[in-house]
Amino acid sequence: MDTLEKAVDRVLSGDRSAFQQIVDATSQKLVRLGARIMGNQADAEDVVQEAYVKAYRALSAGEFDRRSSTNTWLYRIVVNGAIDAKRTQKRRAEASDEQIDPGWDGAARAEARLALSELDDWLQALPPEQRAALVLQSMEGLNNTEIAQVMGVSEGAVEQRLVRARASLRQKREQS
Amino acid sequence: MSEQEDLEQRLARIAGATDALRPSAGFGARVMAAIDHAPPPSFLETTWLSARRLLPVAALAAAMAVVWAVQVDGTVDDELATSYSSIEYASLELE
Numbered sequence: 610m611d612t613l614e615k616a617v618d619r620v621l622s623g624d625r626s627a628f629q630q631i632v633d634a635t636s637q638k639l640v641r642l643g644a645r646i647m648g649n650q651a652d653a654e655d656v657v658q659e660a661y662v663k664a665y666r667a668l669s670a671g672e673f674d675r676r677s678s679t680n681t682w683l684y685r686i687v688v689n690g691a692i693d694a695k696r697t698q699k700r701r702a703e704a705s706d707e708q709i710d711p712g713w714d715g716a717a718r719a720e721a722r723l724a725l726s727e728l729d730d731w732l733q734a735l736p737p738e739q740r741a742a743l744v745l746q747s748m749e750g751l752n753n754t755e756i757a758q759v760m761g762v763s764e765g766a767v768e769q770r771l772v773r774a775r776a777s778l779r780q781k782r783e784q785s
Numbered sequence: 786m787s788e789q790e791d792l793e794q795r796l797a798r799i800a801g802a803t804d805a806l807r808p809s810a811g812f813g814a815r816v817m818a819a820i821d822h823a824p825p826p827s828f829l830e831t832t833w834l835s836a837r838r839l840l841p842v843a844a845l846a847a848a849m850a851v852v853w854a855v856q857v858d859g860t861v862d863d864e865l866a867t868s869y870s871s872i873e874y875a876s877l878e879l880e
Contacts, residue, residue, distance in 0.1 A: 625820075628817070628820065629813060629817055632813045632816050632817070633813055636808045636812060636813060636816070637806075637807045637808060640806060640807065640808045640812070641803060641804070641806040641807070644803065644806050645800075645803060650806065650809070654808060654809060654812060657808075657816075658812075658815060658816050658819050659819075661816045661819070661820065662816075662819050662820055662823045665820045665823075666823070717805040718805075720802050720805075721802060721803045721805055721806050723802070724798075724799045724802035724803050725803060725806075727799060728799045728803070731795075743796070747793065747796040747797070747800065748796060748799070748800040748803070775792060778792055779792065782792075
């Protein structure tokens with residue numbers, strides 16, 4: 610059993626401090642995933658923070674049935690939260706990411722911010738479910754079975770979302 | 786984006802440029818503080834979760850009720866048929 614699953618066991622047995630280990634082990638991947646769906650880091654951190662609160666509540670209440678791995682389960686909570694947030698989102702001011710303390714290299718951060726902004730503009734017209742499926746496949750490297758587990762839909766539905774997303778992007782490119 | 790860059794290349798380039806993304810300073814502490822200050826689940830949330838847990842039990846109870854109803858219905862039919870026969874027999878005897 611890996612460290613993450615052991616930390617989950619400890620939280621399930623009432624050790625709140627073990628949740629910090631879960632956050633430390635997963636926050637980089639989850640914030641990156643959230644940022645790629647949301648289009649900026651500040652919104653992504655809000656979504657991921659909310660996802661962790663939901664996850665902690667579920668673990669404390671014994672609602673995590675372990676039918677999927679902890680990583681897949683956390684991905685699912687973040688993706689669902691990001692899709693919901695994207696549906697209701699009023700775009701943040703461009704400067705919002707500048708207000709947060711990055712805590713990491715300035716040049717790489719600047720490049721990442723530019724890339725996120727480009728991605729957000731490019732995928733803006735896609736419905737959030739298609740956008741999330743495309744990010745999970747092409748940027749997070751998940752296969753269709755894994756995406757289906759994360760999104761809670763059939764593999765056929767995943768395939769359909771990916772085909773439609775790519776068709777929309779190609780059509781957009783031809784029009785421009 | 787260059788003229789020649791296709792969709793997959795563009796996705797791969799952006800994925801590479803955002804690979805180094807990591808949470809801002811103090812993110813983990815903010816998460817733990819949010820957990821500490823999160824309000825307890827609302828009445829509706831609690832009710833929904835409890836109801837969801839009871840769903841398999843409710844489905845089983847409903848299935849058993851249907852089986853019971855079908856069996857009872859059959860028994861009632863048999864009893865009615867028997868009693869009609871008795872009535873018919875009694876009528877014949879009276880005649």
